[in-house]
Amino acid sequence: MLSNRPDIVSGGDALVQVIAPADVEASALRVSVDGRDVTSDFATRSDGRFYGLVTGLKVGANSVRADVAGKDAAVLTVTNFPIGGPVISGAQVKPWTCATKVAAPTATNPDLGEPLDEQCNIAAPVYRYQYRTLGGAFAVYNPDTPPAAGAIATITTDAGTTVPYIVRIERGVVNRGKYDLAYLAHPDDPKKEWRPWEASPSWNHKLFWKFGSGCEYGRAQVNPGSVLDDNALRRGFMVGSSELTQYGSHCNDVTSAETVIMLKEYITEKYGEIRYTMSDGGSGGAHQQNLHSANYPGLLQGIMPTQTFQDTWSVGREFADCGLLKRFYDVQDASAPGSYGQSDRTAISGHRYNQVCEGPANTNMASRTPFYMDPEIGAQGCGGQPGTWSLTNLGGIRCTLQDFNIAIFGPRDATGYARSPHDNTGVQYGLVGLNTGKVSAEKFVTLNEQVGGYDINGKWQPSRMVADPGAVEITHRSGRVAHARNLGNVAILDRRDFNIIEEHYDFRTWVIRNRLLKEFGDYGNQVIWRYKSNPPNLADRAFETMNQWLANVEADKSNKPLRAKILAAKPAAAVDSCWRADQGVWSTDATYCNVGADPSATSAVTGVGLDTLNTPTLDEWPVYRDTRVAAGEGLTSDIMKCQLKPMVRSDYLVSFTPLQWSRLQAVFPGGVCDYAKPGVAQEAPEPWQTFNGGPGGKPLGQVPVSARAL
Incomplete structure (x- = not known):
C-alpha cells in the first residue's frame, strides 16, 4: 500500500504496488480484487515500479491478490471505509448540518451543490484559481479569461522548476467536512488534471497542513482555513486545510487526525506520493500538532506550533x-x-x-x-x-x-x-x-x-x-495527554512569542520540552525561537529552516533510528534563540534567552507588599x-x-x-498528591488508536502486510 495503512483505507480507492521476484517479468503479473481482474490498472511506471490505482473497493475487507501462473501468490487484505467516515474516530457527533449548497458563491466560498447524503458527500470537487501579482498579492484568476502572462509572477520551486505563479484550489468534502487543497497549477494548462504517477512538475511532492485555533463544538459544515500560504506555495508545496482540523469549529483531536489521514490518502491517490508533511498552527492548532505527532507517528514529520498548548x-x-x-x-x-x-x-x-x-x-x-x-x-x-x-x-x-x-x-x-x-x-x-x-x-x-x-x-x-x-x-x-515517546521522532520548531499575561503563556512550550527530557534525557528535536516583537520574515525563516531540516533527514539513507537522524540533520538556524530587537539579531546565548528545561522565573519587581508585580526588563526573559x-x-x-x-x-x-x-x-x-509517583493510570499510549470499536480506544497494531496465498 502506497497511499495509507491497508486497514484504514477510505473512499473505495487504494494506490497499490506489486514487487515481483527478480526472475518475473511485470507483464506476467496478474492483480485481482476479490477475484475481479484489475491488472489493466497497473503498469511499470517511469520510476521503474509496478503499481496502480485500485478502485471500486467495497466497504469492509477486500482481498487484493497478485500472482503469476505457476508461481506463489501474495494476498493483502485491504479494509475500506466510507469517504464520509468514520475511519478511526468512532461514532460521529449528531446532528450534523450540511452546507455544501451555497446560494451566493464567492471566490473563497464556492458552491459545491446539493449534498448527496447525510454525510454531506458531493458529486465532485470544484476548483477555483488565484494568481500572484507582480506586486506580491493574490488575485482571482479566471482560466477562461486570464490576465496577460506578463502580469503574473513567476516562481522557482525548491525543486528548481520555474512556473507561472498560478494557484489551483480544490474544494471537496471528506469525513463530512469541507477541505481545500492548494497547489501551483500545471504549467501547461492551469485546469489540467494529473495522475499519481504523472505529477505536475510544479509540485515538489511535499505537503503543508494548516491547523486552526480555538476549541468549539460545531455541528454544521463551515469553511476550512485559508490555504493561500505564499511561503509554502512558492516553494512548490501543496497546502491543505479542513474544517475538521480547525479546532475553532471542531474540537476533537481524533477526528482531526482522522481527517488528515484520509486526505493524505486522497492526495496520494489523486496527485502522487507525499515526500513529507510539515504543519503549523497556533493555540488550538498547536494542540492538534502535538497530539497527532504523539498518537499517530508518521502522520506529520515537522511541526511549527505557535501559542503552544501541549494538548487539550x-x-x-x-x-x-x-x-x-x-x-x-x-x-x-x-x-x-x-x-x-x-x-x-x-x-x-x-x-x-x-x-x-x-x-x-x-x-x-x-x-x-x-x-x-x-x-x-x-x-x-x-x-x-x-x-x-x-x-x-x-x-x-x-x-x-x-x-x-x-x-x-x-x-x-x-x-x-x-x-x-x-x-x-x-x-x-x-x-x-x-x-x-x-x-x-x-x-x-x-x-x-x-x-x-x-x-x-x-x-x-x-x-x-x-x-x-x-x-x-x-x-x-x-493519548489525550500528549506523551513524548513519539513526539521525540518529529522535528519541532516552536515560534514562542514572549507571553506572560494571558492563557497562551510561554510555559506550555516548556511542558513539551520537559516531557521530551523525561522520555529521552534530552530535547534535541525541539527548537524554541523566542521573541518580544515580531522579527522580520519570521514565518519565511521558520518555513525554510523546517523545510531544510526535513530535507536533510530525507537525504540520510543510513540505518540510524529516526530520532538520531532528526538530531543530526538540524540546519544552522535550528537552534534555541531569542530575537534581540534592540540589536536586530538572533541571540543563541541559552542563558540570556532562558531556554533551559527549568527556566528561571526571576525578573525585576515593581510595587510593594501584596501589590508586588513581576515586571521584566528588556533583557529579562522569565518563564512562569x-x-x-x-x-x-x-x-x-x-x-x-x-x-x-x-x-x-x-x-x-x-x-x-x-x-x-x-x-x-x-x-x-x-x-x-504524591508527585514523586506517576499519576493514576499514567502510562504511555500505544500509537494509532481507533475508537471504532467503542470508547476507550484500541491500538490498530502493526501495519498489515501481504502474505503468501494458500
Whole structure:
C-alpha cells in the first residue's frame, strides 16, 4: 500500500504496488480484487515500479491478490471505509448540518451543490484559481479569461522548476467536512488534471497542513482555513486545510487526525506520493500538532506550533483551576476586600500575575472555563440552540468538551452524559508559594478549604472534583495527554512569542520540552525561537529552516533510528534563540534567552507588599509556571489524577497551628498528591488508536502486510 495503512483505507480507492521476484517479468503479473481482474490498472511506471490505482473497493475487507501462473501468490487484505467516515474516530457527533449548497458563491466560498447524503458527500470537487501579482498579492484568476502572462509572477520551486505563479484550489468534502487543497497549477494548462504517477512538475511532492485555533463544538459544515500560504506555495508545496482540523469549529483531536489521514490518502491517490508533511498552527492548532505527532507517528514529520498548548486535557485541568480560583477570590473580596493580594494570587497560580487566570485580560482562563465545562454554554451551533441541554431539556445537546468527545470517553451512566476526567482531589493549591514564604499558612488553608470543584454540569460544588471511573485511564491510555515517546521522532520548531499575561503563556512550550527530557534525557528535536516583537520574515525563516531540516533527514539513507537522524540533520538556524530587537539579531546565548528545561522565573519587581508585580526588563526573559506546578507537580505537568499520600508536617516549610493542621486534614481526608509517583493510570499510549470499536480506544497494531496465498 502506497497511499495509507491497508486497514484504514477510505473512499473505495487504494494506490497499490506489486514487487515481483527478480526472475518475473511485470507483464506476467496478474492483480485481482476479490477475484475481479484489475491488472489493466497497473503498469511499470517511469520510476521503474509496478503499481496502480485500485478502485471500486467495497466497504469492509477486500482481498487484493497478485500472482503469476505457476508461481506463489501474495494476498493483502485491504479494509475500506466510507469517504464520509468514520475511519478511526468512532461514532460521529449528531446532528450534523450540511452546507455544501451555497446560494451566493464567492471566490473563497464556492458552491459545491446539493449534498448527496447525510454525510454531506458531493458529486465532485470544484476548483477555483488565484494568481500572484507582480506586486506580491493574490488575485482571482479566471482560466477562461486570464490576465496577460506578463502580469503574473513567476516562481522557482525548491525543486528548481520555474512556473507561472498560478494557484489551483480544490474544494471537496471528506469525513463530512469541507477541505481545500492548494497547489501551483500545471504549467501547461492551469485546469489540467494529473495522475499519481504523472505529477505536475510544479509540485515538489511535499505537503503543508494548516491547523486552526480555538476549541468549539460545531455541528454544521463551515469553511476550512485559508490555504493561500505564499511561503509554502512558492516553494512548490501543496497546502491543505479542513474544517475538521480547525479546532475553532471542531474540537476533537481524533477526528482531526482522522481527517488528515484520509486526505493524505486522497492526495496520494489523486496527485502522487507525499515526500513529507510539515504543519503549523497556533493555540488550538498547536494542540492538534502535538497530539497527532504523539498518537499517530508518521502522520506529520515537522511541526511549527505557535501559542503552544501541549494538548487539550492537561491544559483543561488549568481552565477548571482558574475558574475555581476566580470564584474563591470573588467570594473573599466580597467579605474581606484585598485579603488576597496580587502577590498571593501570583504565587498560588504560578503565573506572572492573577490576570492570566482571572482577567481582566480578554484571553484569560476563568472566562473560558464555562465553555468547556457547562453543558448550556458553547458556540458554533451548540449553545443557545433550541436543542441545547438544560434542566428542562435533559436530553438535549450537551455543550462540553467531554460530551463533544463522547466517542472517546463514553457515557458515565444511564444519563448518557460523557465521562469527565477532571479531578483535583489531593491538589494543594499554592503549595510552592507556601513553602517559599510567599503565601501565609492561614491563606493556604483557607484557599484549599473553600476552592471546591465543579460537578458534571459545570456547577460549583464545595467538594473537590473526582474523575468518573475509567475516564483518567482513557485520557492517558488513548493519548489525550500528549506523551513524548513519539513526539521525540518529529522535528519541532516552536515560534514562542514572549507571553506572560494571558492563557497562551510561554510555559506550555516548556511542558513539551520537559516531557521530551523525561522520555529521552534530552530535547534535541525541539527548537524554541523566542521573541518580544515580531522579527522580520519570521514565518519565511521558520518555513525554510523546517523545510531544510526535513530535507536533510530525507537525504540520510543510513540505518540510524529516526530520532538520531532528526538530531543530526538540524540546519544552522535550528537552534534555541531569542530575537534581540534592540540589536536586530538572533541571540543563541541559552542563558540570556532562558531556554533551559527549568527556566528561571526571576525578573525585576515593581510595587510593594501584596501589590508586588513581576515586571521584566528588556533583557529579562522569565518563564512562569501553571497552577498544577505551583501546587507541587513536576514540570511535565501531565497528571490528570494524582496518587495520594498521608499528610506529614515535614513536607511543609511553615508551622501550622493545631487548628490549622486540623482544618487541613479535614480538606484532605484521603491524603494529598504524591508527585514523586506517576499519576493514576499514567502510562504511555500505544500509537494509532481507533475508537471504532467503542470508547476507550484500541491500538490498530502493526501495519498489515501481504502474505503468501494458500
